């Protein structure tokens with residue numbers, strides 16, 4: 550039987566993660582720019598996972614979208630210093646920021662009365678949040694036990710995260726690195742990962758690209774992927790305007806990971822939406838106005 554108490558507590562306090570306390574270094578409240586960069590990092594890792602799965606022809610059972618979410622999250626939780634960002638944003642804080650973005654998307658969908666896309670190849674936004682929290686909790690249960698409600702996970706899920714889900718995902722990532730990494734003595738056909746920033750069309754896009762370039766997230770991922778994987782072809786991470794689509798994707802034909810400027814702007818909006826949703830003093834109408842103010 551499910552213990553619903555924890556579950557309802559989570560729904561009633563959807564953003565309690567910002568109030569968590571740990572003995573060593575409490576995750577802090579990120580600035581809007583840090584939140585955007587952290588989400589861009591996790592999303593680029595998710596798209597890189599698609600690229601690696603297809604380029605290396607990695608065979609697995611289950612949803613590729615869930616696998617890409619797991620690969621991106623484990624990549625951050627492995628403790629690679631490349632993924633600690635300027636300003637002291639840790640890889641764990643990036644995981645929490647990306648999971649929080651999925652949770653806010655779910656909250657906004659519910660407010661707007663949007664029907665959930667049960668048919669979609671991606672898990673629901675709220676499931677992606679819980680899946681990421683599961684991997685985080687399972688990575689260090691002793692540490693995260695101190696957080697209220699096991700990171701918002703019901704007891705039954707949290708238990709399996711420690712003994713099964715997190716350990717299995719980590720083992721899978723280590724095996725991929727072993728099996729598909731550069732062989733001893735180097736690999737003559739080692740593919741490169743290039744980065745390309747396409748033209749910006751608005752002052753907002755210009756400012757966003759400046760922040761992303763300064764953080765160097767694409768360059769960090771490119772360097773890491775080149776060192777850890779023997780890619781059969783060059784691939785390119787492209788930042789571009791996408792005709793209004795707030796998305797990122799892997800293009801097998803052109804071997805490009807595309808991050809749309811519109812999605813980066815969406816992350817900034819989600820940060821503001823989070824502030825609106827967390828303000829318990831607002832009436833429903835005030836909340837609507839708050840959310841609308843940051844729409845673009």
Ligand SMILES: [Zn+2]
Nearest residue numbers: 595599614617
């Ligand atoms: Zn995907």
